Amino acid sequence: MAHYIKFLPLIVSALIFLLFEVVYQKPRWIFGVSISIPLISFAAIYYIMGPRLKTPSARFKFLIIPTLLGFSALAFSLLIESALARHLLALLIFIGLALFFESVITYIWRHDAYVGYSLENLSSYALTLTMFLISCVLAGFYILLDLNLGLIVGLGLLAFLAINYEFFWMSKILSLPTLLFAGTLTLILTQIFVALILLPFHFMIDGAIITVLWYTAASISRAHLLGMLKPKMIYRYLALASILLLLLFASASI
16 A cells, blocks of 8 residues: 555545535535535545455445535535534534545555444444435425425435445445345335425424434344344434434424
C-alpha cells in the first residue's frame, strides 16, 4: 500500500466538505455538486480497492453509503434556515466520511490492525444518520414544497431499499432470507412513512420516528439472521424505541 493512501480519507472528505460550502454560497451549483459527490467517492473507493478486485460489484456496494449520505445531507441543508446549522452539518459529513474511508482502508490494507466489526458498526451509524436525513428530506419536500405524493413514495421506496440492502450487506449476511427481510422492511417503512407525512407533524419529527422504527427493526432482524437474538435484546430494543417514540409523539403534540 502506498504511504500516501492514508491521507486519502481526509482529502476526499475535505473535497466534499468544500463542495457543500460552495453550494451554500452558490445554490445554483447544487446539481453539479450532486454529480460530483458520487464521482469523487467512487474514485476514492476504486483507488483503495485497486483495479484487480475479484468482485467488482463491491465497489458500487461500498459507494452506497457516501453517496446516499452526501445526497441526503445536501438536500437536508436546503430545508435548514440557520447558516450555522448548515456548516455544522457539512462538518458532520466530513467527519463521518473520513472515518468511513479510513475504516475501509484499514479493513482492506491493514487487516491486522482492524478492530472486529468496526466497519460494520460505523456503517450502521452512517446508515442511521442517512435514514434520518432522507426521511426528513422526503417529508419536508412533500409538506413544504407540495411535491407529488407518488414521486415521494417512489423515491422513498428506492432509498429505503438501498439503505436496507447496504445495512445487511455490510453485516455480511446477504442471502435470500436477508433480501426478503430487506424487502419486507422497506414496504413496511414506506407505508408508515406515507401515513406519517399525512399527519400534521413537523418533517423532522416524521424523520425521527421513521429512523427509530427502522433502527429497531433492522437491528432485531440482523441479530436474528446472525443467530444472536436473545429475549433480553428484544426487550432492550423495544423499550428504548418505545421511550423515544413517546417523546417524539409528545413533542409533536406540543
